[in-house]
Amino acid sequence: MGLGVLTEGRGACMTRELLEQYRDMKMEIMDMRYQLEFEEASMRYDTETRIEELIKRRKSLERECREVEIFIESIPDSKTRRIFEMYYVDGLKRPSQAVVGEKTNVDQSMISKKITEWLAVHERRKQLPCRN
Numbered sequence: 001m002g003l004g005v006l007t008e009g010r011g012a013c014m015t016r017e018l019l020e021q022y023r024d025m026k027m028e029i030m031d032m033r034y035q036l037e038f039e040e041a042s043m044r045y046d047t048e049t050r051i052e053e054l055i056k057r058r059k060s061l062e063r064e065c066r067e068v069e070i071f072i073e074s075i076p077d078s079k080t081r082r083i084f085e086m087y088y089v090d091g092l093k094r095p096s097q098a099v100v101g102e103k104t105n106v107d108q109s110m111i112s113k114k115i116t117e118w119l120a121v122h123e124r125r126k127q128l129p130c131r132n
Contacts, residue, residue, distance in 0.1 A: 014071045014122060016115075019088045022068045025061045032058045071122070079104055080118050083111060 032054050039051050072089065075081040086100045097111040106114070 014067070014119065016119060018064060019068060019071075019084070022065060022088050023091075023094065025065050029058055029061050029065070032061075075118060079106065080114050083114055084118070087111065087115065 036051060036054050036058075039047050039054065044050075068088065072081060072084045075084060082104050083100055083106065086095060086103060087097070088094070098108045100106075100111050101108040
């Protein structure tokens with residue numbers, strides 16, 4: 001855990017790893033809702049402890065997902081923001097760079113370059129270094 005670090009007043013210190021895990025974290029949160037319902041309905045001796053662990057984990061995942069969302073919302077350039085949204089957030093499966101390029105009218109070869117450049121710009125803007 002802890003792939004992105006929220007730095008007070010400076011936004012999230014974003015990593016490519018956290019961006020890439022966004023969809024899986026959202027799915028895990030959904031799965032946890034079902035797990036919590038099951039645990040609450042069961043009469044096992046360790047149910048309370050298990051519920052507390054699931055809630056703690058879910059809150060941590062929700063916080064990291066929100067970091068990704070805030071980071072992407074903060075991108076001022078519309079085209080770059082749309083690329084990040086399509087590539088890392090929208091849908092259940094990450095589209096190919098060709099699909100994102102087609103939808104944003106950007107050459108496929110530029111998608112990865114725009115992502116890499118924006119992460120570098122973001123890191124340079126931070127006064128505190130990113131911790132991974």
